[in-house]
Amino acid sequence: MSRHLSGFRTVLSEDEINRALARMAHEVVERNKGASGLVVLGIPSRGVPLAQRLTARISSVEDIAVPVGALDVTMYRDDLRLRPARALEPTDIPDGGVDGKTVVLVDDVLYSGRTIRAALTALDDVGRPRAVRLAVLVDRGHRELPIRADHVGKNLPTSLRESVRVLLNEVDGQDAVLVGATADAHPAPEAHLAAGEEEAR
Numbered sequence: 005m006s007r008h009l010s011g012f013r014t015v016l017s018e019d020e021i022n023r024a025l026a027r028m029a030h031e032v033v034e035r036n037k038g039a040s041g042l043v044v045l046g047i048p049s050r051g052v053p054l055a056q057r058l059t060a061r062i063s064s065v066e067d068i069a070v071p072v073g074a075l076d077v078t079m080y081r082d083d084l085r086l087r088p089a090r091a092l093e094p095t096d097i098p099d100g101g102v103d104g105k106t107v108v109l110v111d112d113v114l115y116s117g118r119t120i121r122a123a124l125t126a127l128d129d130v131g132r133p134r135a136v137r138l139a140v141l142v143d144r145g146h147r148e149l150p151i152r153a154d155h156v157g158k159n160l161p162t163s164l165r166e167s168v169r170v171l172l173n174e175v176d177g178q179d180a181v182l183v184g185a186t187a188d189a190h191p192a193p194e195a196h197l198a199a200g201e202e203e204a205r
């Protein structure tokens with residue numbers, strides 16, 4: 005159980021996160037038939053350290069350096085007016101860019117899919133990859149857009165009233181994935197609640 009959040013239960017421990025990332029790294033290499041031509045981009049905030057960890061594992065599997073960076077999607081969101089203002093985070097595209105490369109986007113949680121839609125639009129302003137793939141630590145369901153992940157650490161069926169919290173050492177001083185009911189963190193999209201749609205898919 006987390007030391008930080010009462011009412012939340014642990015669904016992935018530090019060891020389980022490490023194992024999930026190791027598996028995902030092998031999957032990425034398998035799908036790409038190696039690690040050449042890959043560019044890994046994390047979506048701030050916690051997607052960035054996850055991208056760095058995933059890339060380190062891919063590099064060690066294949067024994068080549070894989071470029072890793074960050075892609076901020078803040079200004080590309082379609083819900084800017086519906087959410088509290090957020091600070092911009094750095095975008096850091098590795099030397100060599102993304103043109104003709106296979107970009108692996110990395111995020112901690114996949115939920116409505118709107119963050120990934122924004123990432124695809126942000127990527128348009130960076131270049132034209134050969135392909136874009138998506139790796140997420142947790143897929144909690146409840147998509148609002150036709151977006152799916154290629155590599156998933158854990159599929160986690162959730163209620164719309166629950167929130168998933170990913171804690172990472174680099175940011176939080178602890179590795180864990182927690183789920184719990186909350187009134188504040190990731191409210192369910194209004195449309196779902198208005199329609200009375202509540203429980204796990």
Ligand SMILES: O=P(O)(O)OC[C@H]1O[C@H](OP(=O)(O)OP(=O)(O)O)[C@H](O)[C@@H]1O
Pocket residue numbers: 047048049050051111112113114115116117118119120
């Ligand atoms: O699929 P979606 O509905 O877009 O939700 C997923 C996004 O929500 C969280 O980010 P959040 O906006 O909470 O900010 P964070 O990156 O600082 O955690 C999470 O990190 C994903 O980026």
Ligand SMILES: O=c1cc[nH]c(=O)[nH]1
Pocket residue numbers: 112113114115144166167168169170190
């Ligand atoms: O529960 C959720 C939903 C979106 N993003 C998160 O980090 N957690």
